[in-house]
Amino acid sequence: MGEYGYSQRIEEMYAGAKAAEGFVCARVLADYGLGFVIVAEAGEMDAVMSGGMLADVSGIRPVAGDWVVARPAPEGGHAQITGVLPRFSCLERADTMVGWKKTVVAANFDYLIIMISMNANYGLNRIERMLSAARASGGVPVLALSKADLCADSAKLAGRAEAVAAGVDVITFSSVTGEGMAKIMSYFRKGVTCAVVGSSGVGKSTLLNRLMGYEAAKTATVRQEDSKGRHTTTYRALHLLPEGGLFLDTPGIRAFGLTAEGDELDSTFTDIKELASSCRFGDCSHTKEPGCAVLKAIEEGELEERRYLSYMRMAKELDYVRASYDRAVWQERKKKGKAIAKFSKELNKTKGK
Structure with a gap:
């Protein structure tokens, strides 16, 4: 399991889970929503969440990249995932369409490669926003500027990006011409997980196909007028590369809301x-x-x-997110308080009979 990132740290976390005999430590390779593909010492297997995990709506839901406790099933059956081990890194975004609810974008990665294409997708505000979230994730952020072959002055755009990405490696590359590929490939080493995130159409699937040596992911054309692409990756998947290393592929992100965790703005x-x-x-x-x-x-x-202005917009957003979270926590505590009061009242009535 070493090629999938298994290490002493994972071994110690699994030991802390105190799993019963017959259970195994596994890593989630693909997350289809209700179904999963996991890999353990015995190989790959289809899996589902256990009844206990499904019933615990407030619990952690497994995603691609997670290390889990699983119970293998007889041949032909589905293994059951019974628990998720603690994550050593996690990228979250706030869903602006669902009450700023937190959504896990990627988990358990060593490097977080932020892909920005050097066409209409390029924007310093976008880079600053993504870096703010990346620095709070626990992984090492890397800024990858793709589609250098479509940019007339890639050096100029790279310089502007470097100016707002202090302390972060900035790579300019093209999956088509091969420019900069040696540099980006250097991050994909045996046992090392690289999560790749970015908007639709920035070239994540094209990069994956080049690293895999075949079409492991579908690619789609990008509209020339605005450089926007269609979602070709619709689920999260962890790919083991032929030369070693793990590519954690994620669906394209249209909007990335901040989650008000830690010092997201101060670090950027x-x-x-x-x-x-x-x-x-x-x-x-x-x-x-x-x-x-x-x-x-x-x-x-x-x-x-x-x-x-970029800073002020994000600061205002974070203030709103924090206020939203505070209201949600207050409402949840109020709801629990009413439930406890109702239960106590019924219990007292029972005692009085």
Whole structure:
């Protein structure tokens, strides 16, 4: 299982799960919603969640890349996944269409490769947003600028990306011409998992096919007028590459809502954080207060207005997300409190009889 990323860390987590005899440690290779493909020492097998996991609506649902506790079934049957081991890395996004509900995009990866194509998909705001989430994931972010063959000035776009991605490797490559492929392939080493995320049409499936040596994933044409593509990957899958390494493929992401976890903005906008420490007021909103070092930097040309607006938009979004989570927690506690009060009342009535 070493080629699938099994290590002493996974072994210790599985030992901590105290699984009964007959259970095995397995890794999820594909997540189809209700069904899964997992791999253990005995090989690959189809699997479903156990009744207990299905009944626990608040529990962790397995996704591709997860390490799980599973009970193999007799030949021809489906194995049952009974538990998910703790994740050492996890990329989540807030679903803006479903009350900012958190959705797991990828789990248990060593590197998080953010793919941005150098056409209409390219945007510094998009890069800053994705990096903010990536830095809070627990994996090492890598920025991969794809479709260099379609860009007239790839060096210029790469330089702009490097300016907002301090401390992050930035790779310019083309799956068509082979430019930069050696660099991106260097991350896919034996036992190392690389999660690849990005919008539809940025070339994730094309990159996977090149690394696999055959068409492991369907590709689709991209509209020339806006460079938008169709979803060719509709489920999460973990692919073992012929030369070693694991490619965690994810569906294209149209919108990426932040989840208000940790210091997502501070780690990406370190320049603004440093400026803010010099503001006259500790609770400065950086909008109108006198003595605001951030606004002063914009006036003097030290801080780009675009970057400032990107920061402010995400800060406002995070404030809203935190407030939404607080309301959800309050409502859930209120609901549980009413249930407990109702149960206590009924219990007292029973005792009085």
